[in-house]
Amino acid sequence: QSALTQPASVSGSPGQSITISCTGSSSDVGGYNYVSWYQQHPGKAPKLMIYEVSNRPSGVPDRFSGSRSGNTASLTISGLQAEDEADYYCSSYTSSNTAVFGGGTKLTVL
């Protein structure tokens, strides 16, 4: 149950686009269509932003999109806004019928 690999930090200016990667293995990210992304502001519970690789829950802006290539999933935020500054976590279902999270990525909006 090794954590998925995410970059520790990314940054971008308002209006720009950024992408956060999440690398696992064929036993998790690459093997199932069950990758999710969460946004967490300081002191708050996480919020579901993407599920099943690329689906957005109702209420999540379409500036947020998800994709996957092989064992790496990605979260792209376009038209970056100040309120997007937060920690982002990926998660995946695994072949052991468990779940695993990435280490988290701190997004800074410059």
Next chain:
Amino acid sequence: QVQLVESGGGVVQPGRSLTLSCAASGFTFSSYGMHWVRQAPGKGLEWVAVVSYDGNYKYYADSVKGRFIMSRDNSQSTLYLRMNSLRTEDTAVYYCAKVNCGGDCYSRPDYDYWGQGTLVTVSS
């Protein structure tokens, strides 16, 4: 509206036990898988355990297997986490989380609702 309210956190000595509860409302509790996720101070999210909608299936992270027991009481819409042989590294905010689809998709880490979290501090 959906609400998940955790309770039972506190300060406990290493080696002791503690039981967390998560009271659910606003949805048909018995139809959804539930998970526990924790977050150590200043650290990332760590998946802890899952229980199926009917309580028949439970899976645990290696870090807690054999020490933590997850259960649910569907008649009371309440989720539990019994934590035994606690270690200092178990210190964290513990969240309960609801899976966003019902039935057999209980293991998917698609959490549409989270509780506010309850802090467990393991310290002598």
